[in-house]
Amino acid sequence: SYELTQPPSVSVSPGQTARITCSGDALPKQYAYWYQQKPGQAPVLVIYKDSERPSGIPERFSGSSSGTTVTLTISGVQAEDEADYYCQSADSSGTQFGGGTKLTVL
Amino acid sequence: QVQLQESGPGLVKPSETLSLTCTVSGGSISSYYWSWIRQPPGKGLEWIGYIYYSGSTNYNPSLKSRVTISVDTSKNQFSLKLSSVTAADTAVYYCARGVSYYDSSGYYLGDFDYWGQGTLVTVSS
Numbered sequence: 001s002y003e004l005t006q007p008p009s010v011s012v013s014p015g016q017t018a019r020i021t022c023s024g025d026a027l028p029k030q031y032a033y034w035y036q037q038k039p040g041q042a043p044v045l046v047i048y049k050d051s052e053r054p055s056g057i058p059e060r061f062s063g064s065s066s067g068t069t070v071t072l073t074i075s076g077v078q079a080e081d082e083a084d085y086y087c088q089s090a091d092s093s094g095t096q097f098g099g100g101t102k103l104t105v106l
Numbered sequence: 107q108v109q110l111q112e113s114g115p116g117l118v119k120p121s122e123t124l125s126l127t128c129t130v131s132g133g134s135i136s137s138y139y140w141s142w143i144r145q146p147p148g149k150g151l152e153w154i155g156y157i158y159y160s161g162s163t164n165y166n167p168s169l170k171s172r173v174t175i176s177v178d179t180s181k182n183q184f185s186l187k188l189s190s191v192t193a194a195d196t197a198v199y200y201c202a203r204g205v206s207y208y209d210s211s212g213y214y215l216g217d218f219d220y221w222g223q224g225t226l227v228t229v230s231s
Contacts, residue, residue, distance in 0.1 A: 031207075033217035035151075042200055042221040043151065049207075054219065086151055088217065094164045095204075095215050097151040 002026055004087055004098035011104040018074040020101045022087030025068055032070040033088045034063060036081075037100075043086065047072060079105050108133040110201050110222035118195075118229050124188040128201030128222060135159055135177065139204030139215045140184040142175060144197040145224075152197075156204055156215060157184055164215075191229045198224040 004024040012018040022032060032050050035043035045054055047063035050070060060075045074081055082105040087098040114126035128140070141156040155165035157175040165173045169188070177184040188195060202218040 031216065035218075042224050043218070044221075045217055045219050048205075048217040048219075088151075090214055090216075093167050094156065095153050097153065100150040 002091060004089060004096060006085075006087060006098040006101045008099070009102045009104065011106055012077050013106045014079060015076055018077050018081070018103055020072045020074075020085050020103065021069055022071075022089075022098045023069045024089060024098075026091060027065065027068050027070055027089060030090045032063070032065065034061075034072045035086045035088065037084045037086065038082075046085075074103075077103075077105055081105060108203065108220045110203065110220055112199060112201050112222045112225040114225065114227070116226060116228060118191055118227060119231050120192055120229055121190055124186070124191050124195060124199075124227055124229070126186045126199055126201075126225065126227070128184050128186075130182045130184075130203070135179050135182050135184070137206060139206060140175075140177060141202045141204045141215075141218065142186045143200045143202055143218070143221075144195075145200070146194075146197040154186065154188075154199075158206075193229050196227065196229045198226050200224045 002025050034047040036046050037043040046057050046061045050065040051063040062073045064071050084100050086100045109131045111129045118124045136159045139156040142154040157163045157177050172189045174187040201222045203220040205216040207216040
């Protein structure tokens with residue numbers, strides 16, 4: 001099994017662009033998925049298959065992949081985007097989550 | 107609209123078995139990976155395991171010896187049993203629907219598109 005590594009925290013001012021990375025050796029071969037979790041709530045899928053956006057998710061959320069790193073980008077960050085973000089990807093045993101990144105909107 | 111709802115005891119004694127049920131409404135239990143995921147207080151998400159609608163299962167290796175997931179398609183429910191619990195098993199437990207994707211290697215678990223609200227299970231005497 002391998003790990004998915006995320007930065008513990010990212011801070012941005014409203015209107016700026018936030019980039020949250022997730023690194024893992026198998027990511028060139030496996031899709032990544034991203035979730036947003038606000039306090040006391042269940043996670044919500046915001047990106048699937050590296051860069052696809054589910055219906056109902058704002059266009060400011062986008063995903064990309066390059067080598068062993070996938071990136072969740074939030075353009076024009078709003079106060080309501082303050083949350084924890086988790087990446088997820090398949091591994092040899094099933095699936096796993098990254099450790100999570102707390103996005104703070106200053 | 108698919109909805110998932112966890113149910114079960116909120117308090118379990120150490121060494122006993124944690125049992126939870128997830129009821130799925132608004133959709134069929136077919137063709138998906140029905141999963142359990144947990145989150146200890148203040149910590150990240152941990153995948154516990156899944157059951158495919160056909161009955162095949164896959165568990166997180168770190169929990170495999172203690173986990174059993176089963177499905178009752180007639181009731182649109184699936185269940186989790188975690189044996190020999192300790193305080194380290196205290197967490198919010200979520201049930202979730204895993205999307206099935208297909209590639210050259212066959213079917214595999216993708217993302218979790220629907221989640222239950224979660225239920226806090228505390229292990230304490």
